[in-house]
Amino acid sequence: MPAITHHIPDEMIAAYVSGSLPHAFSMVVASHLSYCRDCQAALGAHQAAGGALLETGDAVAVEAGLKSRVLAALDSHVVPEPVFEAKGIYPGPVIQRLKGRPPRWKSLGMGVKQDILFEDSEGSARLLFIPAGQAVPDHSHNGLELTLVLQGSFSDETGQFGVGDVEIGDENLEHTPVADAGDPCICLAATDAPLRFRAFMPRLLQPLFRI
Amino acid sequence: MPKDQSLSQLTLWLLAVRDQRDRGAFADMFDYLAPRLKGFIIRSGSSPALAEEIVQDVMLTVWRKAALFDPHKAQASAWIYQIARNRHIDIVRKESRPVPDELGEDPATEPDASQILALEQETVRLKHAIAQLHPDQKEMIVKAYMGHLTHQEISSQTGLPLGTVKSRIRLGLGRLRKELKGLR
Ligand SMILES: [Zn+2]
Numbered sequence: 001m002p003a004i005t006h007h008i009p010d011e012m013i014a015a016y017v018s019g020s021l022p023h024a025f026s027m028v029v030a031s032h033l034s035y036c037r038d039c040q041a042a043l044g045a046h047q048a049a050g051g052a053l054l055e056t057g058d059a060v061a062v063e064a065g066l067k068s069r070v071l072a073a074l075d076s077h078v079v080p081e082p083v084f085e086a087k088g089i090y091p092g093p094v095i096q097r098l099k100g101r102p103p104r105w106k107s108l109g110m111g112v113k114q115d116i117l118f119e120d121s122e123g124s125a126r127l128l129f130i131p132a133g134q135a136v137p138d139h140s141h142n143g144l145e146l147t148l149v150l151q152g153s154f155s156d157e158t159g160q161f162g163v164g165d166v167e168i169g170d171e172n173l174e175h176t177p178v179a180d181a182g183d184p185c186i187c188l189a190a191t192d193a194p195l196r197f198r199a200f201m202p203r204l205l206q207p208l209f210r211i
Numbered sequence: 212m213p214k215d216q217s218l219s220q221l222t223l224w225l226l227a228v229r230d231q232r233d234r235g236a237f238a239d240m241f242d243y244l245a246p247r248l249k250g251f252i253i254r255s256g257s258s259p260a261l262a263e264e265i266v267q268d269v270m271l272t273v274w275r276k277a278a279l280f281d282p283h284k285a286q287a288s289a290w291i292y293q294i295a296r297n298r299h300i301d302i303v304r305k306e307s308r309p310v311p312d313e314l315g316e317d318p319a320t321e322p323d324a325s326q327i328l329a330l331e332q333e334t335v336r337l338k339h340a341i342a343q344l345h346p347d348q349k350e351m352i353v354k355a356y357m358g359h360l361t362h363q364e365i366s367s368q369t370g371l372p373l374g375t376v377k378s379r380i381r382l383g384l385g386r387l388r389k390e391l392k393g394l395r
Contacts, residue, residue, distance in 0.1 A: 014355075014356075017296065019296045019299065019308070023308075026308060030308075031311075034314070040311070040314060048337060049352075052341050053251070053356050054251050054291065054295065055221070057247055057250050060253055062246055062266060066245065069267065070267055070271060071234070074234065074237070
């Protein structure tokens with residue numbers, strides 16, 4: 001696999017770690033992390049900071065019965081949650097949302113297809129299938145959008161994006177991405193449009209771990 | 212792995228739970244972790260009742276998933292922090308968070324015991340850096356790592372004007388960052 005050159009910004013990894021990132025974006029971040037050692041290192045740094053804060057924080061006594069309830073439950077039988085692992089071109093977080101099934105493509109015309117994987121009040125995530133030479137459909141021009149390549153590649157004015165690369169767009173990015181020659185380009189795309197992206201980690205956390 | 216004195220107590224407990232399913236070690240770990248988890252969760256704005264529910268869930272998850280703990284990859288406290296965040300969000304949202312695939316060992320680095328110790332030392336220094344923070348600065352960073360708080364929300368919760376909150380976060384991170392620079 002060629003080296004990944006387009007990464008998740010550190011502030012977004014921090015927001016993912018802490019859980020303040022909307023679900024649709026978390027799907028893209030977790031999927032990129034499934035390819036990228038560099039971003040996993042940044043993830044580890046933020047987890048370490050969180051762990052250190054947990055250990056050094058003020059303790060609050062738990063209720064008297066909690067310990068015995070927990071100890072009594074150690075042997076209780078629990079149906080393990082299903083674990084979804086990468087399958088074919090799809091990383092685990094996409095397989096989780098597909099529940100292990102293949103995508104259910106819906107045509108958008110010109111050979112372009114989509115499968116909406118997730119939608120809530122904070123954003124949506126979809127798979128896009130774009131034949132070589134076709135333009136990547138705009139999913140939004142008034143919000144934040146993350147586009148992660150799962151197969152093939154696309155290019156626009158800002159560069160080329162191959163498997164594992166993620167493009168981050170907002171209303172300031174004027175671009176016309178087109179799928180490159182070769183295999184059809186399959187992407188995982190998330191957007192917060194029309195709602196504003198509101199739950200970001202403070203921007204000031206950004207430089208902390210990539211000094 | 213040898214039981215090295217320089218491993219933290221938390222790591223030793225977690226390894227005993229992972230490798231021997233040691234209930235005594237788990238009970239000791241509960242005494243240490245549960246009140247810290249509860250304090251941490253309450254500071255994110257959760258009620259004490261919800262915090263108790265999440266603490267119970269997190270501790271049981273630690274017991275059940277201990278086999279996945281790998282001290283080469285993560286410090287014990289970092290691993291437990293992420294479980295706590297995931298379980299908190301899953302319980303509130305009633306939906307599983309997306310989690311990345313494991314990438315396995317980096318072929319460029321051989322796993323060895325010195326790697327674990329280096330991570331342990333880094334944690335000690337990080338905790339030291341956090342301990343040096345002014346309580347107000349620490350509070351801001353804790354809230355950021357507990358999620359669900361934007362600058363605006365931090366500001367309205369504490370009643371501080373936005374400029375002050377930002378400058379406190381920046382001051383706190385400046386000190387953290389200086390300490391972290393020394394780790395490289
Ligand atoms: Zn990356």
